[in-house]
Amino acid sequence: MRSETDGDNLVDFFKENLMVAKMFELELEKWTKETAAEVFREVLGYKSGFAKGLSEMVISKSSKQRNNERIAELSITTERHEKDAEYYKRQLEELRGDVQVLLEQQTTYDKFISTYMSERWSQ
Incomplete structure (x- = not known):
């Protein structure tokens, strides 16, 4: 039986894999912090506040x-x-x-x- 945290983990796992897949679609030279932020916004959407792991604000x-x-x-x-x-x-x-x-x-x-x-x- 799955708990609620398992569902959250699956969503997080999917989002991380989708972001990684999008990054691998890019050429190696384009792997920058800005590109990572753009992929993050594309996958997760805009969100106010601190974007976890990016050490910057994502402002809509x-x-x-x-x-x-x-x-x-x-x-x-x-x-x-x-x-x-x-x-x-x-x-x-x-x-x-x-x-x-x-x-x-x-x-x-x-x-x-x-x-x-x-x-x-x-x-």
């Missing part, structure tokens, strides 16, 4: 910082969408012009066929 991003980052991302996306909208607007105007030319040609053709058929029937 402030909501203002996250909002500023989100605003920057949305600004870039907005610019791209505005450029796309301008492109498609130009394409639409071009197509409208082409359709207008086709309609004019169709009208001319219809008049020609009508005249031709009436002359042919009158002969």
Whole structure:
């Protein structure tokens, strides 16, 4: 029968193995304290307070910082969408012009066929 501490030990064991596996995915030159902290945050998430074993504070991003980052991302996306909208607007105007030319040609053709058929029937 397992106790509650056994379950905690299994979770800790899994987390440690996941962190070790992520570190081994990196090249040896990239094994730094900062990389270890990044892997720690990736596996365990952000947590305020002292991060055990890293001898440093892990401070989560402030909501203002996250909002500023989100605003920057949305600004870039907005610019791209505005450029796309301008492109498609130009394409639409071009197509409208082409359709207008086709309609004019169709009208001319219809008049020609009508005249031709009436002359042919009158002969």
